[in-house]
Amino acid sequence: MHKEQATTAEDGHSDLLAGDSDTGELAGKELVVGYPGTETPVIEGETIEIEPGSVTALIGPNGSGKSTLLKTLANQLEADAGSILVDGNDIHSLGPKEMAKKLGLLSQESTSPNSLTVEDLIYHGRYPHRGFFEKVTKEDQAAVNRAMELAGVGHLRTRELGSLSGGQKQLAWIAMILAQETDILLLDEPTTFLDPHHQLEVMEIVEKLHDESDITVALVLHDIEQAARYSDHMIALRDGAIQARGTPEEVVTEELLADVFRIKATVEAGSTGPKVTMESPLHDDPE
Numbered sequence: 001m002h003k004e005q006a007t008t009a010e011d012g013h014s015d016l017l018a019g020d021s022d023t024g025e026l027a028g029k030e031l032v033v034g035y036p037g038t039e040t041p042v043i044e045g046e047t048i049e050i051e052p053g054s055v056t057a058l059i060g061p062n063g064s065g066k067s068t069l070l071k072t073l074a075n076q077l078e079a080d081a082g083s084i085l086v087d088g089n090d091i092h093s094l095g096p097k098e099m100a101k102k103l104g105l106l107s108q109e110s111t112s113p114n115s116l117t118v119e120d121l122i123y124h125g126r127y128p129h130r131g132f133f134e135k136v137t138k139e140d141q142a143a144v145n146r147a148m149e150l151a152g153v154g155h156l157r158t159r160e161l162g163s164l165s166g167g168q169k170q171l172a173w174i175a176m177i178l179a180q181e182t183d184i185l186l187l188d189e190p191t192t193f194l195d196p197h198h199q200l201e202v203m204e205i206v207e208k209l210h211d212e213s214d215i216t217v218a219l220v221l222h223d224i225e226q227a228a229r230y231s232d233h234m235i236a237l238r239d240g241a242i243q244a245r246g247t248p249e250e251v252v253t254e255e256l257l258a259d260v261f262r263i264k265a266t267v268e269a270g271s272t273g274p275k276v277t278m279e280s281p282l283h284d285d286p287e
């Protein structure tokens with residue numbers, strides 16, 4: 001993924017694209033994370049550093065710990081040990097509003113009342129900038145309109161969430177997180193429920209954020225080729241442990257697909273990154 005010269009709001013570009021090169025650094029150090037009632041932690045002592053201004057794709061099989069890691073980095077799941085640093089500061093030193101201005105998580109578990117309209121949901125993204133009981137400002141309106149336009153949900157603005165398809169709802173959630181205007185965006189399977197056209201549209205939003213600002217994006221994707229095409233760093237997880245990290249070319253190898261995903265596949269260099277041809281699942285024991 002090629003990064004073009006950063007632009008600013010003064011250039012006439014959206015404030016949504018107004019990341020700052022001094023911010024957007026996220027790191028989890030020696031994280032140990034488990035769930036109540038489980039015997040062993042899901043993540044045992046991993047360190048992860050997300051570079052400011054990068055797009056980092058997390059890949060790994062079902063249950064490998066990708067969502068657990070993202071939720072921990074967003075402080076929505078308390079680590080048993082280790083620390084999380086946002087721009088070098090311990091995450092616990094940030095108040096809820098300060099935190100919500102810096103970092104937004106689109107989780108797989110996002111829920112909201114069915115009676116809420118798409119527009120109302122997107123306005124919720126403005127909470128850290130104004131508070132629940134303060135008046136909507138021109139900036140809020142502009143941010144909501146821009147987020148709606150980017151996510152392509154303007155035509156759904158008056159629709160209630162309960163009346164939307166899974167994909168339409170997903171796009172509304174993406175618009176909400178964009179309206180939050182954070183330095184760091186964590187997206188857990190943002191392309192879930194989306195048809196191929198809308199999957200590519202979401203990935204193009206990520207590309208636009210990357211090309212035109214210094215916003216930091218970490219996202220979980222199951223489509224390995226898509227992950228490689230739209231990211232500049234990749235992290236592969238298996239059983240809660242990081243198995244590989246580096247550029248897409250370094251991470252997406254036939255060996256990794258066999259070891260981590262238990263797939264026999266061929267990998268070739270393509271114009272948009274590694275091209276993966278999946279042949280068959282492997283059934284033998286990796287060890």
Ligand SMILES: Nc1ncnc2c1ncn2[C@@H]1O[C@H](COP(=O)(O)OP(=O)(O)OP(=O)(O)O)[C@@H](O)[C@H]1O
Nearest residue numbers: 035036038042060061062063064065066067068069
């Ligand atoms: N609330 C929970 N309570 C107990 N165990 C959990 C909970 N959520 C996840 N786990 C377990 O933690 C491990 C990692 O799950 P996680 O959801 O992080 O994986 P993932 O890589 O995001 O998977 P997927 O690709 O299926 O979304 C799994 O073994 C899962 O069963």
